[in-house]
Structure formats: structure tokens, C-alpha cells
Amino acid sequence: MTRARAAVLRDSPGRLEIEEIDIDLPDSKEVLVRTVASGLCHSDLHFIEGKYTPQLPLVVGHEVAGVVEAVGSDVDYVKPGDHVVGCLSVFCGECAYCVTGRPYLCRSISVKRAPGSKPRLSSGGVELHQNGQLGGFAEMLLVHEHAIVRIDPEMPLDRAALLGCGTITGVGAVFNTAKVTPGATVAVIGCGGVGLNVVQGAVIAGASRVIAVDLLASKLELARRFGATETVDASQVNAVDAVREITDGGVEFAFEAIGLKTTAEQAFEMLARGGTATVIGLIPAGERVSLLASDLWVAEKRLQGSSMGSNRFRYDIPRLVDLYLGGRLNLDDLISARITLDEVNDGFSRLKAGAVARSVIEFDGC
Template identity: 55%
Template sequence: MQIKAAVLREYNAPLSVEEITIDSPRSNEVLVRTVGAGVCHSDLNNVQGLSGMPLNTVLGHEPAGIVEAIGSDVRSVKVGDHVVACTSLWCGFCRQCRAGHLHLCSQRETCERAPGDTPRLSKDGDALGQAASLACFAESMLVHERSVVPIDPEIPLDRAALLGCAVTTGAGAALNTASVTPGSSVVVFGAGGVGISVIQGARIAGAAMIIAIDISEKKLESAQHFGATHTIDASHPTIVKEIKRLTNGGADFAFDAVGRKEVAENCLYCLAPRGVATLVGAIFPVTTELEFRVGHFFVEKRVQGCYMGSNRFQRDAPKYLDLYKQGRLNLDDMISQRITLDQVNDAFTAMEGGDVTRSVIIFD
């Protein structure tokens, strides 16, 4: 089948929107018609060549859509189901899967087609890469059934798409990775799609104080709308001191939703004794070395990594949508603009401008 897709052909250049070929689903595969696809900061990192994403790859990893066809062995969804998808594929039998850490599966390639087999995506006979095993900047996606979760068809699919990355990563960082406690104080550096989701997760967990930090005044206003109780401009000259003043000695939880060395280090410095810093945003290059003054560890502060909000997507996605239906997770206002696939490159420009929470591509 021929579909329109946005392909990474060259770094630091616009994605190429072109006709490509998508194969039919086999065994455990599902063909999904894409309805909504969020544009994430990681997509921009891919375009900039920072993340090691190979060229000739169809990008996009935050989708929702409708099942069009299924392979013979698919049992978890049927044709017509509304689904949301996530990159966290899992094999079910590796050490991490057996321990319940599905998001850290070490053998996810067992859910892919073997190298040399007919590719899922191609152009004139040449295989194309499939970002995050999804490639949702395309009219259809051909994915493993464990990439998707069926959802209530009454939930608008543009809103549901946000679960694929931003909400799973951010709310999951607060609820799964850090286990924010009721009454605690929380600091969130960065108020984009992921930072806003951390703020919402902390609010849902019952944090008493949520301090948002960003360089954009508009994003700080938005942070308050989503549950931040205090805001600090990121250009504040003594940011750690200001956090310690507001929290009366340091925060219980801090999150780096930016992905920068200085921010990660400040996450530790702004904590109270026994506080936990969670590094959510990816720092590039991955060889970057963080430096911490060891005195902070004498008071039992901790720093921990976080990958995709420590998700179990099949468990988490329905839970987040229940919270959405109850009005406790605000997905409606996270969408700053709805665009077409042809406008995908404009979404990157808007992202670099700094005022957008999420742009979502809508397919007819």
C-alpha cells in the first residue's frame, strides 16, 4: 500500500514528505490508520542528528489511530479498535521483562521483522527505518501488537496520542519512577510537553508544592494552569537558593525535564536531605559527564535515571485515560496547535521558538 510519510533524509534539513510503501500485517503485526501524532522534542533531536537516528527513517513516536488490519496471530486488538501506541515494546522473557520492567526490555528486536526480511516500510524497493518501531509521521503504521493498547472509542484520538510519549514519560516519571508522595514539595525544570506531564503527575500524586522553572514566561503561565503552585524564571541568578527559600530548606523531589548537564546538577543541589532527583530529559551526547559535589550525598540525597516514565504501557495507558475522563489529567489544553503532515517542519520551528506545549499532526 502507498502512504504519505515524513522521512529523515538529511540531518539539519526539513523532513521529506513523500509517498512510501507499507507492507501488510503478518503474524503479530497490526496495521493502524494514524489519526493523531504528537511532535516531540526527541523528533527534533533526531532531525539535528544528536540522537544517532539513522537517515532514511520515518520519524514520529506519539500516535493514536484505528486498527485497519491484523496479522493471523493477533489477539489483543481487532479491526476497528481505537488504539494508542508507545515505543516501549517488550519481549516478555528477558531478565528485565521477567522482573516487570517492560520498558527496559533488552530483546525488543524479537518483536521486529528479521534483518533481510521484507521491510515493513520501503521506497522503490529500499528499506526505510521505523523510528521507535512506530513511525507515526505517516498515514498508516505497521507495528507489533504489543506497541498498541485498545482504548475507549469515545476518547478523542488527538488527545489520546499524547499518551504515546509526553504523558507516559512525564506523568510516569512522577508516579512510577519517583513515586511522588502526598504533601511533598516538587521542582520541575522545563515546562514543555514532558515537564507539564511531570507537573500533572505530581498534582495527581498529591504534592503540596509544585515549582515550575522555564525560560519562557508563557510556559510558566501554562505550568500554573496545569498545577504548578509556584514558578521561577530560569534566568534567576540564584535558582537553587530561591528553591531552598520557597521550600524552607530544599525540595523532596526534583525533575530534569530539559535534559542539560547544569539542570541535572541543580536537580540534586535544590533537594532537601533524602530528596530524590530524577533525570527525565535525555542529555546529548550520551557521553556527557555529570559532576556532583559529594557533600550532597552525605545527607542521603539520590539521583536516578528515568526511561519513558518506567512505564508498563498496557497497564498505564488505560489508567491515564480514566484520570482524563475524571478531569484529573488535562490532555485537552496540552495541544497548542493542530497541523497537517505537510506542516511537520513548521512544528519544529515552533518548538525552537519555545512557546508550544505540543503540536499534534491530524490526519484526515
């Protein structure tokens, strides 16, 4: 048993409390990781604000990187000292989704401890749940080995943390879900952390035009730094009309990276005939998206979701590391602020205000 500081959500909506928690020793197939860096993601904010109902009490955070401290029995993938990135697309490797190449859809409970077992995390004898089976806002992680990927130790861990959610979600949606082709036209609605990764993913894929759409001029300026060829200020013009005018009829691929019913509908409306709109953002539970039916069958437009960039993270994340180390993937400019664990609530306030791409909590040793 070890003790560590963590950000715990006890009420939803609520506020994160910094507490000392108990972390059990790693059991079979489990890995204990010393956290080095953890990013603040908008999906964490959804739990904090009560837009999605989590199991409480909850250690929040899932965009995380660190160093392996210890391993349990039957673990042969990593060893102490390895650098790793966590990803909430935890996979069992045996279910129908895993064996057909879609591990990001796996929901098997076999990667959790059995009911009635001693919990991985606890406080005062009460089990603490882990966001995404990770719980990244903590000084230590205890996770199933299928929740992590080993990476090149040359990769800076503060930037590596971003790969496990924001980057794999955005770039993966381009590469894996939509399969953007060289020369294609692309529109991206929302230029926060995920949207910026969609922008640079489209650039890497060879898109001829990448149109960034946002309400904030500062984010549009940042999108140009990530490779956007044109920008649309949706606070000043009708975004759909502007994109269709720029492209003389619409784009081949549109991406919604905010998580709103309205912007999902706009992404579909921006498409040219035969185009594909991909919704990445977490639209609040219970919302319904309305489409013009004739566009589905006459214009053959498509609307699809993307879960974590349809990732195979043990394959995709090392490739992203190589792209970063080779100077082709920009992670440095994604980090708008570096904060401590004690500043996590202020970090989410800035995120809600739209003032940052990503804030990263730096732990000791970063």
C-alpha cells in the same frame, strides 16, 4: 502492500521530506493502523538536528494514536476498528526485563522482522526505518502488536496520542520512577510538554507544593494552569537558590524535563537532605553530569534516570484515559497547535523556539 504519505528523514542533521512510501501487509504478530493524530516531541527534534544518530532513512514520529485497519496471524489482542495508542516502549514479554516487571527497558529484537525479511516500510525498494519501531509521522503504521495499547473509544484520539510519550513520560516519572508521596514538595525544571505532565502528575499524587522552573513567563503561566503552586523565572534569578529559599532548604523531589547537563545538576542541587532528583530529558550523547560527592553519602541525595516514565504502558495508559475522562488529567491545554503533515517542519521550528507545549499532526478522520 499499501501506499501512504510519510515524513522521512534522509540526512541527520536534515529536514523532513513528505514522501509516498510502501507499507507491507501485516505479518505474524503485526498490526496495521490508520493514523489519526501524532504529536511532535523534542526527542524527534534531536534526531532531526543530529544530536542523536538514527538509522537512516527514517520515518520520524512516535507519539501516535489511530484505528486498527488489519491484523496479521497470531494477533488476538486487537481487531479492526479498535482504537489504539502507540508507545515506543515496545516489549517482547519474555526477556529478563519484561518478566521482572520492567518492560520499558526491553531491547529485544524479537519484536522486529528478522534480518533479510521484507521490510515493513520501504521506498523505491529501500528499507525505511521506524522511529521507536513506530514511525508515527505517516498516514499508516505497521507495527508489532506489543507496540500498541487498546483504549476506550470514548477517548478523543488527538488527545490520546499525547499519552504514548509526553504524558506517560511525565506522569509516569512521578508515579512509577520517583513514587512521589502525598504532601511532598516537588520542583520541576522545564515546563514544555513533558514538564507540564510532571506538574500535573505531582498534583494528582498529592504533592503539597509544586514549584515550576522555566525561562519563559508564558510557560510558567501555563504551569500554574496545570497546578503549580509556585513558579521560578530562571531568566531572572538563580533557580537553585530560589527553590531552596521557597522551601526552606530544598525539595524532596526534583525533576529535570529539558535534557541539559546544567539543569540535571541544578535538579540535584535543589534537593533537601534525603531527596531524589529524576532526570527525564534526553541529555545529548557523551555529556557527563557532575555532582558534589558528599551530597550522595552525607546528605543521602539520589540522582536517577527515568526511561519513558518507567511505564507498563498497557497498564498505565488505560488508567490515564480514565483520569482524563474523569476530568482529573488535563490534556486539552497541552495542545498548542494543530497542523497537517505538510506543516511538520514548521511545527518543529516552533517547538525549537519554545513557543508550544505540543503541536499535533491531524490526519484525515481526526
